[in-house]
Amino acid sequence: MMLTRTLKRLANRFKNRDSDLKGLFEPYAGSEIVSLDCEMTGLDTKNDHIVSIAAVKIDGNKIKTGDAFEAMIDHGEWLSEDAIRVHRIRKVDLNDGVPIETAMMAMIEFIGNRPILGYNIQFDFKFLDRYTRPLLGFSLPNQMIEFAEVYRKSVVAKRPDTVPHLGFEEIIDDLGIPTFGRHTALGDATTVATAYVKLKRGR
Amino acid sequence: MVSEVLNTDIPPFDLLSEHELEILKHSLSIAYFDAGKDIIPAGGSPEGIYIIIKGQVEEYDETIEGDRDAQRVAQYSEGDLFGSLAVLKGRAKDKYQAFEECICHLVPAETFLDLVHDNPEFRHFFHEGLATMEKQRSRLSVPQGGDDFSLVRIRDSVLRQPVIVPPSLSIAEAVNQMRQSHIDCLLVDCDECQSNYALVTRTDLLDALAIEGKTPACQVGGLATPELITCEADDFLFNALILMTRKHIKHVVLTHEDEIIGVSELTDILSYLTGQTHLMGVQIEKATSVDELTQASKVLNALIRTLNAKGVKIRFMMELLAALNGRLVAKLYEITMPTHVLENTALTVLGSEGRWEQIVKTDQDNALIIADSFDWDDKERTRLLDQFTEDLIAIGFPRCPGNIMVSNPEWSLTVSGWKRTMKTWTIDMSEETQMKMAISLDGHFVAGNKKLFEEMSLWAHENLRGNDIFLAHFGQSVMNFGVPLTLFGNVKKDSEGLDIKKGGIFPLVHGVRALALKYRCRQTNTYRRIEELIEKGAIHERLGRNLESALSLFMQLRLETQLEQLEQAGTDDGSKVTHNRIQVRNLNRLDRDLLREALHVIKEFKEWLALELHIRG
Numbered sequence: 044m045m046l047t048r049t050l051k052r053l054a055n056r057f058k059n060r061d062s063d064l065k066g067l068f069e070p071y072a073g074s075e076i077v078s079l080d081c082e083m084t085g086l087d088t089k090n091d092h093i094v095s096i097a098a099v100k101i102d103g104n105k106i107k108t109g110d111a112f113e114a115m116i117d118h119g120e121w122l123s124e125d126a127i128r129v130h131r132i133r134k135v136d137l138n139d140g141v142p143i144e145t146a147m148m149a150m151i152e153f154i155g156n157r158p159i160l161g162y163n164i165q166f167d168f169k170f171l172d173r174y175t176r177p178l179l180g181f182s183l184p185n186q187m188i189e190f191a192e193v194y195r196k197s198v199v200a201k202r203p204d205t206v207p208h209l210g211f212e213e214i215i216d217d218l219g220i221p222t223f224g225r226h227t228a229l230g231d232a233t234t235v236a237t238a239y240v241k242l243k244r245g246r
Numbered sequence: 247m248v249s250e251v252l253n254t255d256i257p258p259f260d261l262l263s264e265h266e267l268e269i270l271k272h273s274l275s276i277a278y279f280d281a282g283k284d285i286i287p288a289g290g291s292p293e294g295i296y297i298i299i300k301g302q303v304e305e306y307d308e309t310i311e312g313d314r315d316a317q318r319v320a321q322y323s324e325g326d327l328f329g330s331l332a333v334l335k336g337r338a339k340d341k342y343q344a345f346e347e348c349i350c351h352l353v354p355a356e357t358f359l360d361l362v363h364d365n366p367e368f369r370h371f372f373h374e375g376l377a378t379m380e381k382q383r384s385r386l387s388v389p390q391g392g393d394d395f396s397l398v399r400i401r402d403s404v405l406r407q408p409v410i411v412p413p414s415l416s417i418a419e420a421v422n423q424m425r426q427s428h429i430d431c432l433l434v435d436c437d438e439c440q441s442n443y444a445l446v447t448r449t450d451l452l453d454a455l456a457i458e459g460k461t462p463a464c465q466v467g468g469l470a471t472p473e474l475i476t477c478e479a480d481d482f483l484f485n486a487l488i489l490m491t492r493k494h495i496k497h498v499v500l501t502h503e504d505e506i507i508g509v510s511e512l513t514d515i516l517s518y519l520t521g522q523t524h525l526m527g528v529q530i531e532k533a534t535s536v537d538e539l540t541q542a543s544k545v546l547n548a549l550i551r552t553l554n555a556k557g558v559k560i561r562f563m564m565e566l567l568a569a570l571n572g573r574l575v576a577k578l579y580e581i582t583m584p585t586h587v588l589e590n591t592a593l594t595v596l597g598s599e600g601r602w603e604q605i606v607k608t609d610q611d612n613a614l615i616i617a618d619s620f621d622w623d624d625k626e627r628t629r630l631l632d633q634f635t636e637d638l639i640a641i642g643f644p645r646c647p648g649n650i651m652v653s654n655p656e657w658s659l660t661v662s663g664w665k666r667t668m669k670t671w672t673i674d675m676s677e678e679t680q681m682k683m684a685i686s687l688d689g690h691f692v693a694g695n696k697k698l699f700e701e702m703s704l705w706a707h708e709n710l711r712g713n714d715i716f717l718a719h720f721g722q723s724v725m726n727f728g729v730p731l732t733l734f735g736n737v738k739k740d741s742e743g744l745d746i747k748k749g750g751i752f753p754l755v756h757g758v759r760a761l762a763l764k765y766r767c768r769q770t771n772t773y774r775r776i777e778e779l780i781e782k783g784a785i786h787e788r789l790g791r792n793l794e795s796a797l798s799l800f801m802q803l804r805l806e807t808q809l810e811q812l813e814q815a816g817t818d819d820g821s822k823v824t825h826n827r828i829q830v831r832n833l834n835r836l837d838r839d840l841l842r843e844a845l846h847v848i849k850e851f852k853e854w855l856a857l858e859l860h861i862r863g
Binding site: 107219221233240 | 273300347
């Protein structure tokens with residue numbers, strides 16, 4: 044899976060060598076990472092939709108909450124009751140939403156070629172790819188950092204015998220990180236970012 | 247979404263405009279620090295100001311000699327803001343270190359300085375120290391929907407146009423005039439009077455007709471009172487009420503720049519306050535027995551609760567309660583003592599009662615000054631004074647644990663006896679005599695022959711003031727208790743709470759008392775002492791104002807713990823108040839900030855006082 048993605052990235056980098064988006068394919072040289080989270084109407088990567096996307100940059104021990112990216116998507120259609128229940132986003136909340144295409148372009152500009160951090164990040168990418176492919180002709184080429192994996196490694200390094208629980212709440216609880224508005228994309232992205240900084244910087 | 251995280255509804259962020267809040271929000275980041283990490287190193291220029299989301303930060307002044315505990319000047323926890331001073335100065339004096347893992351909001355220095363530059367209110371919050379912070383607190387604690395009536399001015403509330411009549415007016419015409427004008431008093435032209443007017447009230451007219459046998463045709467000129475009791479119209483309504491309670495009168499004449507501009511009646515003020523304050527005063531005045539005084543005294547604690555809940559400023563509350571308590575004690579003395587005793591003795595309340603700073607009656611401190619020429623039968627004296635102390639306990643003034651009461655012969659002396667005693671006190675200078683001297687210097691006359699009290703008070707100030715060695719020793723006890731700044735958040739001590747009397751009230755009150763003695767200021771109330779010391783140039787105005795604010799805060803916090811203790815004990819008996827400790831961790835962020843500032847004021851005051859009074863530390 045990862046290998047095919049890498050191959051695809053190299054191929055797309057070659058295809059887009061003269062386009063405006065070629066910067067996306069350059070290896071990232073800076074110190075920042077982007078923590079990203081999407082909220083969807085359900086778990087079906089083919090038929091469900093993204094309702095909101097948020098991303099926040101991490102630099103060293105800081106999470107740049109003031110300069111965060113957040114978009115509500117207006118699909119112009121009805122949201123499933125389940126999604127409403129989980130995310131507490133009602134149709135009316137999406138009134139100032141933007142079309143998915145607009146949100147994608149803005150998001151790509153925000154994240155650039157930075158590595159992307161997230162909990163179950165491949166799942167989010169599957170949704171994002173569904174939109175970027177028709178829009179740009181390629182999947183997002185950014186390096187992915189799986190938060191649950193970073194956590195698992197740090198636990199195992201300290202306590203080799205344990206099998207860590209990898210549920211989102213369990214991880215956050217174990218790290219003692221305050222949650223910033225659970226079930227909002229920006230809240231979760233910020234929580235994950237803070238936990239990541241702790242894992243990377245903490246002793 | 248970010249606004250959910252940083253609460254901008256509380257000071258100082260609620261002082262920012264919508265636009266400024268946007269700027270603030272877009273500048274924010276969250277910073278993570280491991281335990282033990284320096285967030286702002288001493289001497290470094292800080293990245294910005296921090297608001298703690300989780301964790302604890304300690305501030306160390308490394309120029310202080312001693313161990314870490316001695317160097318720790320403050321501790322900050324969840325919700326606290328730190329680093330503003332360092333950003334404003336461009337350089338941190340102290341070191342700020344993460345005591346445990348810390349997650350903070352960070353407002354970059356540049357943004358913070360821009361906001362401080364552009365928004366004067368925001369600037370004042372950070373610049374002007376405690377006096378402004380206190381304003382922020384009272385702004386917050388004004389009860390919803392209710393007026394803060396301690397801020398209402400007389401002119402804006404109860405001023406009535408005066409009705410001026412010639413002295414030749416008949417009683418009948420005067421009554422008619424009152425009816426027409428719906429007023430209970432008239433100003434009568436009076437050429438011989440100092441203010442050109444005399445005051446005649448409905449009661450005066452009634453007395454004249456019913457008791458003195460005057461006819462309705464008599465002229466009002468001879469019935470009016472030539473000495474007017476006046477109040478400045480721009481003064482607070484509360485002060486008019488205190489004046490009326492103190493003098494037990496129902497009308498005051500209002501002046502502005504020495505011109506009479508109106509009158510004010512008690513009933514009008516009552517309609518504003520709707521409380522029981524004056525009704526209580528009336529009840530006290532009407533009382534003819536100890537039982538009746540006890541009845542009047544019973545509602546006092548309920549009154550305190552009402553006033554506190556209404557957000558009445560602590561300083562006004564103290565004065566009002568002092569006035570009521572003072573009348574209560576005075577009335578008891580007047581009821582129970584025969585005339586020859588009243589003429590030859592002066593009853594004095596001491597300590598916090600004398601300073602008008604006791605709100606909840608936790609104990610009684612009183613003394614008696616007896617005329618040298620008074621040949622008082624020993625048996626009668628013992629019987630009357632013992633009974634007086636018991637009666638005071640019965641009406642709600644708990645027994646003094648230190649036995650500073652008139653029933654104790656040590657505190658009931660002749661004028662020359664007092665002079666001798668005070669002289670030995672100044673020579674002995676043990677801790678015990680220091681305290682006795684301190685309480686005595688706060689003495690305030692309440693009943694009997696005032697001349698005796700005046701003589702003693704003048705003598706004491708004349709004889710003690712010039713004695714530098716005495717002053718230095720006297721001031722020494724200010725240094726006895728450390729400022730509890732290092733106790734903040736310290737888990738072990740936290741369970742006991744912070745003793746606000748030892749750590750804050752005592753050093754402040756006693757330091758001011760020592761200065762008052764040095765500068766011949768004969769006020770006994772701490773606020774009034776500070777005011778006079780500022781006027782005399784004895785202390786800097788800024789320090790003086792900060793001390794006033796600090797004292798108000800300490801008193802407020804102490805009142806709250808006292809009321810809580812009474813509530814828990816399910817009683818109004820002030821002797822059930824056993825301590826003056828407050829739980830720092832239960833305070834909200836603003837109160838904690840205020841308390842820290844206030845304790846810093848005390849620290850600064852103590853350092854300055856040590857030099858001023860030549861106290862060796």
